[in-house]
Amino acid sequence: MPRTSTSLIATGALTGLLAIGALATSAAGPAPEAGSEQDRSAQLAARIDPAEPKSVILLIGDGMDDSMITAARDYARGADGRFALDSLPFTGAMTTHGLKVGPGPDYPIAYVSDSAPTASGWSTGRKTVDGRLSQGPSTAATIPGEDYRTVLEQFQEAGKLTGDITTSEITDATPAAAAAHINARACKGPTDMASCLPAKKSNGGKGSIAEQLVDHEVDVLLGGGMSSYTQPTDAGGGETVLSYAQREHGYRVLQDERDLASVTSLEDGPVLGLFAPVNLTPMNDPLVATPPPGAGGATTECTPADRGDQPDLSTMTQKAIELLDNPEGFFLQAESAMIDKQEHATDICGAIGDLVELDEAVQVALDYQAEHPDTLIIVTGDHAHSTQIVGGSGDGKLTATLRTADGDPLTVAYSTSDTGSDHTGAQIRVAASGPQAANVTGVIDQTDLYATMLGRTPSTLPGPGQPQPLAPQAAVASAPTVSRGVLRRAGLPVSVAAAGATKVTVQLLNKGRVLASRKVGREGGDVRLRTRRTVTGQLVVKVVATGPGGSDVATRRVRITR
Template sequence: MQVKKRTVLAIGALASVVAAGTVAATAAIPDPVEQGFTKERSAELAAQVDPSKPRNVILIIGDGMDDSMITAARNYEYGAGGRFPALDALPFTGAMTTYGLKVGAGPDYPIAYVSDSAPTASGWSTGKKTVDGRISQGPSTAAAVPGTNYETVLEKFQAQGKRVGNVSTAEITDATPAAAASHISQRACQSTTNAAATCPSETKGQGGPGSISEQLVDHQIDVLLGGGKDRFTTPIDANPATTTLAYAQQQHGYRLVENTAQLAAVTSLDQGPVLGLFNGGNMTPMYQPLVASAAGAGGPTTRCEEADRGAQPDLSLMTEKAIALLDNDKGFFLQTESAMIDKQEHASDICGAIGDLKELDETVAVALSYQEANPDTLIIVTGDHAHSTQIIAGNADDGVQRATVQTADGDPMSVAYSTNAVGSDHTGTQIRVAASGPQAANVTGVIDQTDLFLTMLGRTPSVLPGPGEPGDPDPLKPAVSVVAGASRISLADLRRRGLPVAVAASGGTTVTVRLLKGSRTLASKKVGASGGTVRLKTRKASKGTVRVVATVTGAGGSATRSDTVRVTKR
């Protein structure tokens, strides 16, 4: 049978995903030893392309997670022919550049080919490049001179009325989680004490936004979970007799949880936002350390040993709870970070890094489970920068520091660290990015981490091809996206002018747009097969929340997406 060639037309930045050899994508990968890559997967991948805007976004970060570290952890846990059950099953995969800028006169700043976590996390958070040490704030003439604050994805979603969450196995004030919802010139300004010493002009006492810990709670993030309690127990400027933690509880109504049992007891956000601080500093990694040395640590039969983490929850448990608390009709944004990959790589601790990468895979599985029931959820998994962990032959002269462990294959695997005489550091190589869900195809090819900003916010939906030719046994699955032209509208405007609505659709023959109050239809219109714009007018509405629902139906089935609007008296 002749296979029809189908193309995907890109509007905005949606990548073409059907040309053979141009898609770095993986489906549910069979065991390469037993089965090999014998299945032609173009149709399988095409069926997973969804150009609609996501309602929910879950961004999962492996700090310092590059392909070398992924491979080392995979070899250890599953063997050379194995695959991570969740991370390696994401359908769309690409490569991502991570360079930053250096301070200077501007407006053209010198390139920093190797960056730290502050500018890299700021890159996807704001869509803009910045300099080392800077948190969601633009470059400037010198490190001590604050730049321009850039609005973040989390802040944009929060302004839309979506719930927001921030989870990390590091101190929650560390650079990667800090970039989601704070703006400061020095990443070290994590507490009021740090800020007074390191960035005094940005303290609240000097009219600034305050330290990272203060800014995180001032943003009233719905769910904050991680380590770093010590960053919240320092006295604040305005009242030295109280602390940031007391301020968070008294002024913003945060509920403090400090262990797994207390976290489990929180079942909703009705009583206020949640601040989970499970350790004074960074949280404890899954495995006990195995630190590389010049003489070589470990050996051919060395296996990593479980660490005692006491009552601390792991990343997958924190993420599962965060999703459950954030889940709502309007949608949510969640950033969750497996931070100790990077921390333990800096320490040349191969077991610690492997354990946190395994935790990341378990966290991806949690997100995919939620996505299965909520397909309008975009999941993106990536790192912030590369590191110097390298799998080597294991010779005595390989690397400055070496360690050897026994993998799931039963064979020895040696790794080396060569950037520092003791410990290791970042590198400037590109890293993996993978995704699943609406607009996930945007991560394919080679992108920059700033591109994630628009993908998470939702780009202008692409127009996919319609259903196949008559008699096609495998028509395309319909897809639809709908956006209301306003987040609120008065009863008078809804009656006279109507609510403007934009719809993009593909793969169908019939597209219907309805205005609903509960299950009651207030207005309904049809648009063309590829979508269009309409105004929904009604005299049946009353004050409160209504939903705009678009449904596309075709030979390949149907798809529905919705948006919410607040109807006011005036």
């Protein structure tokens, strides 16, 4: 998978920007070049914001640990490449253990957990047992525990809008934990309640997961899982959960990407997007690992899947943010679920494709944060998985090999069982940007995210002598020439690096006229500037970086050719 011309320009641009050195990257991004004496302490200090976040965007890669991130990065960007999720300034490690059922009050530790207790951990700030959603432990799996209030519910109580989106069934464990309380994750619809009899509405309970999600009136629900919503409720009369959601709560039902694009506000009621009977299609066709000599090889690359009219995660994230954006703030949880599910299937291409798509969603969130710095972004997983990068195709029970962006072979192995793969108990990455993001540093437990998302009591930064905000710095790179035809068709590739900025704007000018204007993230990025206007003479690419310490302008002249 060769690098694009834009990426090559970016590489050249950053190489030439040693004047701002590590300030062109985040604390979590690429390390300074060997021999560099640039210290990043002031940069980190400038990014610390103890204020309570107004909005929270929580992005979850199900089963996404550092090994899976590295494999996806190596394949899609190369060993020295970086994802958007690598650019968040504060990074830590997060433990994910849960509990086991028992007599209590001290429940045994479960060192390896599934997605139900892990998602419940950050949603409620408390531990629970496998299979259980935002409900405390108990003596047996079929005996309900105490309902715990979730972050999403508390944002609603504060009068804020909420969203919950996923690439799995919306009734699956991770999205369900945000707004449902039930003793078994399998109780997705009214006809799935054999393990959750006390929760049935006919028994005086809150109902199945599908019913609870709409009863909570989450403003934006997007994902798969239509099959749970076409089940009849236990109220009789043949009404389905879907028709109940429309009649009782005014949900507008969306079934494909065109429906999603057509919704422009929440004025006409909440939206329920159900884009597949069960899970959405992974981004890539599968490459399933096999016993040595393994699947794939030194020239194997992943093939994009035919996903029909299903929206991808970044599209759903963009639309959800658009609908939820308001002066009072919002909470949005967005999950890339198929990373985990394809890891279970030892499908490396499926897992890579959906991790890369998660990164696209992270960039969408960062673009929003650049205009709304009171937004906290957190990117993490729910638990680790057994995907491992190994030295060769014989180093595991099941292996697969791909050609990376570097042009070299990468082999991954799955060795937890003879077929398929499973979770592990390793700590995982957590990264954050925005108000109170510094609370994710060090080694934390996933339950600690609960208090951070709700907003911890703001602390006071050191007094006199504390580092002052850095004056913003900007730099820009592009090709020295561009033809009129390319400018009209594809646009001029431009790479921007910035530091100390909260807003970065890129403009293309000709004789004082603004031909095109784009906004990029606070640390820059790659864009294409295109115009259909008639241009003569020279073009000027102008970057303006504005932040707490002032503003900076960088320009680049580009000659027009025939």
